[in-house]
Amino acid sequence: MTARIIQKLRVAAVQASTPEVMLYTLEHPRKPLLPAWEAGAHVDLRLPDGRLRQYSLCGEPGVQQRWQLAVKREEGGRGGSAWLHGALAMGSDVLVSSPRNNFPLVAGARRHVLVAGGIGVTPLLAMARSLAAEGADFTLHFCARSAELAPLLPELRAACREQLVTWFAEEGRRFDPALIGGPEAGTHLYACGPHRLTEAVRAAARALGWAEANQHYEVFQPTLDENFKPEPFELRIASTGQVLLVPADRSALEVLREAGFALASSCELGVCGSCVCGYRDGVVIHRDNVLPVAARQDRMTPCISRARVSVTLDL
Amino acid sequence: MNSLPPKAPPTHWEAFDHPAARIARDVAGGAGGWRGELLHIHIAEAASFEMEELPEATCVAGRGIEGDRYFLGTGTYSPKPDVREVTLIEQEALDALARNDPPLQGGPIVLAPEQHRRNLTVRGVPLNHLVGRRFQVGEVILRGGRLNFPCKYLEELLGMPVYLPLYNRSGLNCGIERGGIIRPGDAIIPLD
Known part of the structure; x- marks a missing residue:
């Protein structure tokens, strides 16, 4: 986030x-x-x-x-x-x-297969509108209980025309995930909906041999756990071998500062990124709002983030 | 509806109690003989909220600008005691960013007055010289507490790489010695 x-x-x-x-x-x-x-x-x-x-x-x-x-x-x-x-x-x-996009259309793809379940259709409606506007090749499979309960159905029909395929359970039509078809060069798959549907699509894609890079799923992460309970853990310093104990009621940054490691810091709330440092092994509990997911493999924010049992810092 | 509870009661340091100002008070220097102008006033009611431009604002000594996040205690940094009653930035610094000067950036960065998240955009005011100094904005008297510095949080909010380009010209954090009403167009003059 x-x-x-x-x-x-x-x-x-x-x-x-x-x-x-x-x-x-x-x-x-x-x-x-x-x-x-x-x-x-x-x-x-x-x-x-x-x-x-x-x-x-x-x-x-x-x-x-x-x-x-x-x-x-x-x-x-x-x-x-x-x-x-x-x-x-x-x-x-x-x-x-402001908007953020973790579920973008792949530019330059040859064909797009969209699978929506219920209210999960919302990002796919925008995608369909975008694809239709550029005359792209796409199919949108829309699963819902019935036409009455299918959100945004008139909008979808207008945007997709014959590229919309509806699967309404009350009409006895059930979506078979195998309908996504085998992988083809330049074809991308996008799915959003109930967990059961996206998992079924994921399983079908795997069975059919789709590459990971061509599959896209929208999953909303739960927000930061309000019941988080800090536990004590150890900081190991890679350069010196020192081991510092971080008690449950103190931050790693405070303990580091006390031990003479002068990390830059500003907000001490996990938002500014000033104190970010590298780590090697250990399971870090990332609680900041600044590091992108890709950076979390080897970077942490010691003012707010913690670790399970022990972590080795690149200091 | 939808107003946020304050994160914490506002905690402001008296500007001249900040270590930076304390040292600067006893050092000679600073620039005199200038006269600047207040160009824009912006506030935001809480952390991350878009800044809103005001035609006039009320400055309250020891608190901040009425309605602003650092007046209300709802700012990103409100829980951290600091000098944040009023923040200022030079229009000249924004002009330099817009001409990619010095060329530390990929290219020109145009930062509109509502984007930089400082309260007052000023012209003709040597902010970096005003730590530990008093100066007047219209009828209000401000005390320079410390230099502002850019933060990665601003880069994130804006989606623009402004951190390095703003370094050393990110403005001034001030306390309010004498409150009052300020308006764009007000003259800004040094007092000591």
């Missing part, structure tokens, strides 16, 4: 897409344009208690005057979607982060 600007946006339109799904149109109250975004991007909505919920943008990619997102009321969920359904009305304000 990286830092993004948060804007207070205004709800410009509310529309029921299905009995469970509301489609919200958001605009900036003062500015004509919102940040640019591409298909597959999502934003964080901030709830009144500070928790974040991720929603994919499902409007027309490239349109910056307004954003659209669809929220399914999750009964028995953690309460975020129920609050949004209750609180968001025409003219109300909502805190929204």
